[in-house]
Amino acid sequence: MGFPVVGVVGGGQLARMMAPAAIGLGITLRVLARDPQDSAALVVPQTELGDEDDLDALRRFAAGCDVVTFDHEQVPTEHLSRLETEGIVVRPGPAALVHAQDKLVMRRRLTDLGIPCPRWAEVRSSADLEGFGAEVGWPLVLKRPRGGYDGKGVRLVNSPDGAADWLAEGRALLAEERVGFTRELAVLVARSPHGQAAVWPVVETVQVDGVCREVLAPAAIEADHALAAQQIALRIAEGLEVTGVLAVEMFDTQAGVRVNELAMRPHNSGHWTIEGSRTNQFEQHLRAVLDLPLGDTSMTAPQVVMANVLGGDHPDMYPGYLHCFAHDPGVRIHMYGKVVRPGRKIGHVTALGDDAEDVRDRARHAAAFLRGDIDG
Amino acid sequence: MGFPVVGVVGGGQLARMMAPAAIGLGITLRVLARDPQDSAALVVPQTELGDEDDLDALRRFAAGCDVVTFDHEQVPTEHLSRLETEGIVVRPGPAALVHAQDKLVMRRRLTDLGIPCPRWAEVRSSADLEGFGAEVGWPLVLKRPRGGYDGKGVRLVNSPDGAADWLAEGRALLAEERVGFTRELAVLVARSPHGQAAVWPVVETVQVDGVCREVLAPAAIEADHALAAQQIALRIAEGLEVTGVLAVEMFDTQAGVRVNELAMRPHNSGHWTIEGSRTNQFEQHLRAVLDLPLGDTSMTAPQVVMANVLGGDHPDMYPGYLHCFAHDPGVRIHMYGKVVRPGRKIGHVTALGDDAEDVRDRARHAAAFLRGDIDG
Numbered sequence: 132m133g134f135p136v137v138g139v140v141g142g143g144q145l146a147r148m149m150a151p152a153a154i155g156l157g158i159t160l161r162v163l164a165r166d167p168q169d170s171a172a173l174v175v176p177q178t179e180l181g182d183e184d185d186l187d188a189l190r191r192f193a194a195g196c197d198v199v200t201f202d203h204e205q206v207p208t209e210h211l212s213r214l215e216t217e218g219i220v221v222r223p224g225p226a227a228l229v230h231a232q233d234k235l236v237m238r239r240r241l242t243d244l245g246i247p248c249p250r251w252a253e254v255r256s257s258a259d260l261e262g263f264g265a266e267v268g269w270p271l272v273l274k275r276p277r278g279g280y281d282g283k284g285v286r287l288v289n290s291p292d293g294a295a296d297w298l299a300e301g302r303a304l305l306a307e308e309r310v311g312f313t314r315e316l317a318v319l320v321a322r323s324p325h326g327q328a329a330v331w332p333v334v335e336t337v338q339v340d341g342v343c344r345e346v347l348a349p350a351a352i353e354a355d356h357a358l359a360a361q362q363i364a365l366r367i368a369e370g371l372e373v374t375g376v377l378a379v380e381m382f383d384t385q386a387g388v389r390v391n392e393l394a395m396r397p398h399n400s401g402h403w404t405i406e407g408s409r410t411n412q413f414e415q416h417l418r419a420v421l422d423l424p425l426g427d428t429s430m431t432a433p434q435v436v437m438a439n440v441l442g443g444d445h446p447d448m449y450p451g452y453l454h455c456f457a458h459d460p461g462v463r464i465h466m467y468g469k470v471v472r473p474g475r476k477i478g479h480v481t482a483l484g485d486d487a488e489d490v491r492d493r494a495r496h497a498a499a500f501l502r503g504d505i506d507g
Numbered sequence: 508m509g510f511p512v513v514g515v516v517g518g519g520q521l522a523r524m525m526a527p528a529a530i531g532l533g534i535t536l537r538v539l540a541r542d543p544q545d546s547a548a549l550v551v552p553q554t555e556l557g558d559e560d561d562l563d564a565l566r567r568f569a570a571g572c573d574v575v576t577f578d579h580e581q582v583p584t585e586h587l588s589r590l591e592t593e594g595i596v597v598r599p600g601p602a603a604l605v606h607a608q609d610k611l612v613m614r615r616r617l618t619d620l621g622i623p624c625p626r627w628a629e630v631r632s633s634a635d636l637e638g639f640g641a642e643v644g645w646p647l648v649l650k651r652p653r654g655g656y657d658g659k660g661v662r663l664v665n666s667p668d669g670a671a672d673w674l675a676e677g678r679a680l681l682a683e684e685r686v687g688f689t690r691e692l693a694v695l696v697a698r699s700p701h702g703q704a705a706v707w708p709v710v711e712t713v714q715v716d717g718v719c720r721e722v723l724a725p726a727a728i729e730a731d732h733a734l735a736a737q738q739i740a741l742r743i744a745e746g747l748e749v750t751g752v753l754a755v756e757m758f759d760t761q762a763g764v765r766v767n768e769l770a771m772r773p774h775n776s777g778h779w780t781i782e783g784s785r786t787n788q789f790e791q792h793l794r795a796v797l798d799l800p801l802g803d804t805s806m807t808a809p810q811v812v813m814a815n816v817l818g819g820d821h822p823d824m825y826p827g828y829l830h831c832f833a834h835d836p837g838v839r840i841h842m843y844g845k846v847v848r849p850g851r852k853i854g855h856v857t858a859l860g861d862d863a864e865d866v867r868d869r870a871r872h873a874a875a876f877l878r879g880d881i882d883g
Contacts, residue, residue, distance in 0.1 A: 134825055134842070151527030154550045155781075157828075157842025157854065174530045176552045405531075409782070409837060409859070424832040431807045449510055452533075456800040461785060466510070466533025478533065483785070 142169030518545030
């Protein structure tokens with residue numbers, strides 16, 4: 132029994148950030164990427180090029196791996212089921228992963244498990260939507276069950292007219308009440324095949340135009356409220372038999388939390404753990420999918436803030452990067468090796484300290500500097 | 508001006524541990540390794556195979572790099588001088604590096620700088636050695652100026668007879684008094700070309716048979732004593748115009764510290780910084796050789812202990828690795844991907860916490876477990 136090989140389907144920044152963890156653990160990482168310039172392909176020697184929609188490419192890739200996992204959810208569920216029947220170890224398995232791939236499947240299952248969700252309905256027609264709108268009020272949130280991320284595939288509609296094009300596609304849609312929330316929270320848990328689970332502190336996520344901008348760890352909420360949110364995430368991980376990292380995005384409301392979205396992989400809301408937690412989400416994901424004992428999730432500083440660096444108008448980030456380091460020697464900068472395009476997630480920064488406001492200001496300033504919004 | 512490429516001569520675990528730092532920083536790492544199974548070659552896509560003794564191999568390698576640095580000192584100084592004259596940026600430069608390559612050059616220079624050293628002499632004959640022994644007492648420490656590490660090239664001699672074979676080689680040797688020390692210390696500093704320097708807390712190194720076994724951070728010494736040791740390391744870095752990380756190994760004596768050895772690269776005495784410091788030595792080395800602003804060197808926990816994992820009699824480490832994680836979820840394990848051979852450094856573990864004894868026990872236990880000295 133030697134050190135195992137983990138295959139990651141997808142070559143984005145999440146796979147990239149698994150590489151340092153794998154190097155430390157002495158585990159071999161393989162990546163299935165679409166392009167040799169993909170973020171992870173640049174740093175992982177054992178990168179194979181291929182398309183996750185292609186069963187044969189998946190099969191060839193999986194043949195060299197002890198376990199196959201993911202850096203995104205856009206892998207056909209049926210391909211994964213097929214790999215499983217062929218004896219490939221897929222974690223999370225397709226029966227769990229489908230809940231992060233299909234929002235209707237997720238809502239049905241969470242509702243069965245008694246997990247607090249926004250009120251929701253499966254809608255196939257204007258009449259369905261009209262009826263649900265009459266019940267929960269307008270505007271409401273309409274979602275395509277599959278393929279959405281970062282606000283894509285999600286729409287706020289004021290009437291059935293606003294959904295005419297999607298309804299015309301003839302597929303079921305997910306309609307949800309628009310939840311009046313005070314803040315958005317996320318809870319990250321890791322669960323291993325033998326059932327061990329570990330949860331990180333609850334964080335607040337700050338979204339702008341459907342894209343995560345900042346993550347504040349820990350969220351400034353009462354201890355019992357945080358515990359309730361963690362327990363919900365742990366119940367979901369157990370109920371869906373997740374293996375690996377599960378991110379549960381939640382709305383915080385006067386009446387308690389409501390689960391918004393699930394992701395079954397390391398998640399943007401957990402990038403703060405790279406420096407901010409004794410065990411980061413990338414290492415924990417590898418440990419979980421390999422059924423290794425999970426690591427300590429305690430924080431390394433009282434306050435940690437992560438801010439995403441989105442592409443701005445300046446293709447050359449390097450001058451801003453130099454200024455950023457010089458301005459604040461304590462800020463942690465992560466670049467993903469991606470070509471700059473406006474709005475694209477190309478990196479993130481993390482600040483740590485004792486004072487929440489100060490730490491947030493430092494992270495925000497560094498991210499703005501890198502983006503080119505502040506002159507040196 | 509894009510993101511730079513750093514070339515590392517040498518494919519050992521020090522180059523390997525630079526890879527996670529480079530991935531985070533968005534910097535491209537290239538490695539010149541001797542063997543595709545070298546520790547760093549396993550994890551760095553841009554690995555070239557070649558021998559550092561071969562000037563043409565070095566030249567080809569350097570051509571694709573913005574800066575060339577090292578994971579060991581065994582590179583001919585004259586090759587590096589040649590590369591410099593050809594316009595290659597070499598950091599640390601050969602004029603600095605020679606002090607980590609040649610112990611006689613180092614002793615002369617440190618003495619000129621007024622740095623406290625053991626009493627020493629350059630010896631070429633039995634008579635030289637006899638004279639020096641009469642002055643400082645027997646036994647004394649005899650060193651080959653070049654090529655030694657981990658106790659190799661170092662010998663304790665009771666009389667000139669014990670040096671006959673080395674003296675017969677006809678090269679100058681370094682003789683040093685045997686210092687009666689209370690403990691061994693190490694100070695790690697980083698210095699950049701524009702002269703910025705950053706120093707980590709002084710650590711105690713525990714050596715067994717000339718090989719580092721444990722590193723205790725911070726060393727349990729008085730604040731003013733620690734400050735004096737740090738100032739010595741900073742004076743050396745400045746005096747020798749080091750760029751990159753400099754490790755200064757010292758003997759602690761009743762009369763103050765005495766400098767033992769220098770290394771101009773990340774060093775075993777700094778592995779604790781991976782989790783134990785806000786900026787680890789591998790990232791700091793990359794920042795320093797690129798003339799990027801240096802990062803925060805403060806500790807992430809009051810007490811940090813690193814223990815080396817040396818190869819034992821069990822070629823398969825994986826069962827011990829599983830037990831180790833399960834036994835102590837807080838311990839950090841690093842494996843280098845190296846084939847197990849008795850006594851070889853194949854990994855290290857780091858424990859963090861509040862109580863020095865407890866942290867040391869945990870690190871020691873984990874290392875012994877991995878080595879196979881303790882049964883599950």
